[in-house]
Amino acid sequence: MNTFSPFTLSSLSFLGPELVLLSVGILLIVVDLFFENRLLLPWLTAAGTLVSLVLLFNSPSGIVFGYMYVVDAYSVFFKMVCLVGVLFTVLLSERYLTTEKLRHGEYYSLLVFSTVGMMAMVSGGDLIVVYLGLELMALSVYCLVGLLKQDSRSNEASLKYFLMGAFSTGLLLYGISLIYGLTGTTDLSMLSQRVVSLDLINNHAFLVGLGLVLVAFCFKVAAAPFHMWAPDVYEGAPSSITAFMAVAPKAAAFAVLGRVLIMGFADVHIHWGPIIAFLAVLTMAIGNIAAIAQKSLKRMLAYSSIAHAGYALLGILAGNNEGLSATMNYLFIYAFMNMGAFAILILLCDNKRRGEQLDDYRGLAKTNPLVAALMLVFLFSLVGLPPTAGFIGKFYLLVAAIHAGYIVTVVAAMIFSVISAYYYLRVVRYMYFENAVQETAAVSISPGMTAALVLAMIGMIGMATFPGPILSFAGKSLIGF
Amino acid sequence: MLSKFIFLYCALVIVITGILAVRFRNPVHSVLAVLVLFFHMAGLYLLLNAEFLAAIQIIVYAGAILVLYLFVLFLVNIRQEIKTERFVANHNISKFISFLVFLILIAVTQSFRLGTPGKWTTDAIRQATHTKALGIEIFTSYILPFEIIALILLVAVVGGILLAKQDKQEVVMAQKEGSGSLTRGGKK
Numbered sequence: 090m091n092t093f094s095p096f097t098l099s100s101l102s103f104l105g106p107e108l109v110l111l112s113v114g115i116l117l118i119v120v121d122l123f124f125e126n127r128l129l130l131p132w133l134t135a136a137g138t139l140v141s142l143v144l145l146f147n148s149p150s151g152i153v154f155g156y157m158y159v160v161d162a163y164s165v166f167f168k169m170v171c172l173v174g175v176l177f178t179v180l181l182s183e184r185y186l187t188t189e190k191l192r193h194g195e196y197y198s199l200l201v202f203s204t205v206g207m208m209a210m211v212s213g214g215d216l217i218v219v220y221l222g223l224e225l226m227a228l229s230v231y232c233l234v235g236l237l238k239q240d241s242r243s244n245e246a247s248l249k250y251f252l253m254g255a256f257s258t259g260l261l262l263y264g265i266s267l268i269y270g271l272t273g274t275t276d277l278s279m280l281s282q283r284v285v286s287l288d289l290i291n292n293h294a295f296l297v298g299l300g301l302v303l304v305a306f307c308f309k310v311a312a313a314p315f316h317m318w319a320p321d322v323y324e325g326a327p328s329s330i331t332a333f334m335a336v337a338p339k340a341a342a343f344a345v346l347g348r349v350l351i352m353g354f355a356d357v358h359i360h361w362g363p364i365i366a367f368l369a370v371l372t373m374a375i376g377n378i379a380a381i382a383q384k385s386l387k388r389m390l391a392y393s394s395i396a397h398a399g400y401a402l403l404g405i406l407a408g409n410n411e412g413l414s415a416t417m418n419y420l421f422i423y424a425f426m427n428m429g430a431f432a433i434l435i436l437l438c439d440n441k442r443r444g445e446q447l448d449d450y451r452g453l454a455k456t457n458p459l460v461a462a463l464m465l466v467f468l469f470s471l472v473g474l475p476p477t478a479g480f481i482g483k484f485y486l487l488v489a490a491i492h493a494g495y496i497v498t499v500v501a502a503m504i505f506s507v508i509s510a511y512y513y514l515r516v517v518r519y520m521y522f523e524n525a526v527q528e529t530a531a532v533s534i535s536p537g538m539t540a541a542l543v544l545a546m547i548g549m550i551g552m553a554t555f556p557g558p559i560l561s562f563a564g565k566s567l568i569g570f
Numbered sequence: 571m572l573s574k575f576i577f578l579y580c581a582l583v584i585v586i587t588g589i590l591a592v593r594f595r596n597p598v599h600s601v602l603a604v605l606v607l608f609f610h611m612a613g614l615y616l617l618l619n620a621e622f623l624a625a626i627q628i629i630v631y632a633g634a635i636l637v638l639y640l641f642v643l644f645l646v647n648i649r650q651e652i653k654t655e656r657f658v659a660n661h662n663i664s665k666f667i668s669f670l671v672f673l674i675l676i677a678v679t680q681s682f683r684l685g686t687p688g689k690w691t692t693d694a695i696r697q698a699t700h701t702k703a704l705g706i707e708i709f710t711s712y713i714l715p716f717e718i719i720a721l722i723l724l725v726a727v728v729g730g731i732l733l734a735k736q737d738k739q740e741v742v743m744a745q746k747e748g749s750g751s752l753t754r755g756g757k758k
Contacts, residue, residue, distance in 0.1 A: 154714040195729075293677075
């Protein structure tokens, strides 16, 4: 089915959101060169992201470039999650970059290029496009992680992430090459047909190829036992980039995992279902238990992000549309609550303190009641206490896994959820029931920070009170998938 | 039979030089090992009837990229080796797991069956000539991946400059210390 598909201008109209972001990314480099006003850059990026978001919902859907690029409601949903993640990151970075004395120009353009990579990954209908999108995303993030050049933790994080990332890419490529050799195609929709027609479901070479692809994507979502890089990288990276990494690249990797496993290899579900179930339990166990021992809030949130990847895997393992839509819904909610928590962390970061240690939060309720109250809401949501948005997300995930028959996994998820309450609520205890160690200065708020916090709160309240629209959007996007 | 022998020879040399490139202490030696690796890679392409790719492999990789590597080595002053602690303390487990994965990968080659070939068989390529076949594919079916690669290169350039460039503040600090050395990553 190698249809001859010459490049036409009309196929560009499907790429509207990507092209807007791409132009913004290049424009940012130029603007940085010629304009002194540094505050122009974040707002330009934010505006570009918003335009891209609007275009996203007004672009035609279809399959272009000869099955290479699939613009469907599924990809639109994940692109929305990624764009929301970037928007938050830009708003958080506005003041943070000045505090950390980081350069502005390339920071934002790398952020934007990485998003373009994610969008290519999410829309990729061919393993080659998925792989290249992944590389584009990862390469930008490697650089962003190492931006704090004076900080040896940041250098180490960048190097570690780069080496591990390159290694996982190698595994991915080897897996893809095995699959290509066995089926003669890299096109995902063709793949699923060939797997059946060539009777590869029980072929060992094919299963190993699939396993290698799985490992590479589990590495990207930081699922145990491929999570080793995550705590160090998340801790060493600039806080705004940590927030970004925990949300956007993770969502993109989940999108590919969902598309490859459920669209490409749905018939092999008997093989990968139990593996994903095992990985999910292991991820939740390691993430939640290791988080208890952390003294630094940033590192704790890193482990919590690993644990949340475990919850999100619950929807994938169901292997059906109900599960996948629950995962999508959860990732969207997670974007808001995690960004909210990181916004507070960055808000408390100024010249005197980093806001990263748990001790910085002692007695916060007395000095800054509003900030403490906001943090309380985000933490409750991360635990998944009713009636917060986090509860709604987790609820649908568990229901989907129960319907798919993974009762033991669900019980484990419940137990680890309860364990997670301990370390999230410890922060609450520090904020409300302990006295400040030293006299803390008032936090200085900036327009970007206000916007990020307001957006996070609106998202949280909206999802908690009216979870219907997003859920039905996620569900609808899977029809005819 | 002969082609099998040539393949085994090339594959063996590739693996050995690959390991040597990592093991050598002197970076120039590493680069030379990689050079040998690239030539044998070109041999593999020849074996697969891909003469154009073999030529490109030698001209671009061996000819251009490795020379760039050597230039970088001369520019970056590596007087002493940068020593950091191992990221993973106990690597016996890693060795064991790697060996296990290696065995599995060898074992599964037994069940490998060649899939449905596409429209570009060896004869079809020979008829259309290599450059034409490659050109048609890259600029029609694979135009989108091609453009994404262009973007990846842009990011690599921007990111590389961003990380390698010394900030004003960094220059001041370096002058205070009296040396222009790079900040080195280490264990916290």
